[in-house]
Amino acid sequence: MKLRVEVVAIDCLMVRLFDAIDEANMPWMLAASQRLRAVFGERLIDLVPSYTTLMLQFDMLLCSPLEARDLINNALRDLQPDTCAGGRRLEIPVWYDASVGPELSVLAARCGVSEDEIIRRHSGREYQVFALGFAPGFAFMGLVEESLASPRLATPRKRVAAGSVGIAERQTAAYPALSPGGWNLIGRTPAPLFDRQRDGYSLLQPGDRVRFVAIAHAEFLALGGDDTPLEEQP
Structure with a gap:
């Protein structure tokens, strides 16, 4: 340090x-x-x-x-890390599908693997919440494995649906609300990431550790997810 x-x-x-x-x-x-x-x-x-x-x-x-x-x-002065301190361990359900995560197929093609393998790699590790920023409740997490690292889109989308899960470089995140964004989208979560009635507002806080859990379409809907396909944008 x-x-x-x-x-x-x-x-x-x-x-x-x-x-x-x-x-x-x-x-x-x-x-x-x-x-x-x-x-x-x-x-x-x-x-x-x-x-x-x-x-x-x-x-x-x-x-x-x-x-x-x-x-x-x-x-x-004389700061030392508290090895016993740390955030919570949370699981966030994600419906991985090309209709809401158009870069899922792009990543699969680039890596020369199936979409299921991309899902397995993304959901197969625990991510550290490093910081909150960009928008209320937007948690920057990492690090994704190097094979999944992807640069931000050259032209950001004007509208990214709430709950969209994406990758940028070796970071991953989920959009808490409808907003512009240039991350590579691979799925969507039904989890409410930002709530003004919640203590601290944001579901995630720096220091938390997160694992994404793949769920089926039916469970996504049962949990309140919106499966409206991502709009094609010029």
Whole structure:
């Protein structure tokens, strides 16, 4: 870990702990987040974890930028990961089908395997939730195996249905709501990923570990899934 503090705004600092994305970073990120929340207390406005950084916004009426830097350095001095800490383990059901995941067949053709094999590979490992971003409840997870890694679409879609599960590079995610998007879609989940009535709003939080579980069309519908095919877009 190489601690660096960078200025984002007059009341916002970026705490950089690592330079490269790695699943091994997460225990350190969680430990740093806990310490910073404890040390800043009511002076903290927001703390946003990402793959390698923590963006920290503080109340300037209670804390100057210099004091904020001192608090960060003191909080993270001699930081050690808590090997017992970690998020929840969750299973997310997915109906993998080309009608809602048009890149499923594209990935199969590129890899020279069947669509069933792509499904087996995607659902065959546990993914770490690294960060939330892009849209409320959108969880960046990884890492998918290298054979499935795919660049974002050259032209993003204007409308991606809620629940759409996709891959971008070695990340995977599910769209919590209808939105534009350029990820390679391979299926759809009926799970409500964002709910204003839920504590914390988002189903997934950084540090959680997720396994996608393939389900049949009938179960997808029974769980409240919308099987409207993805619209063809110019």
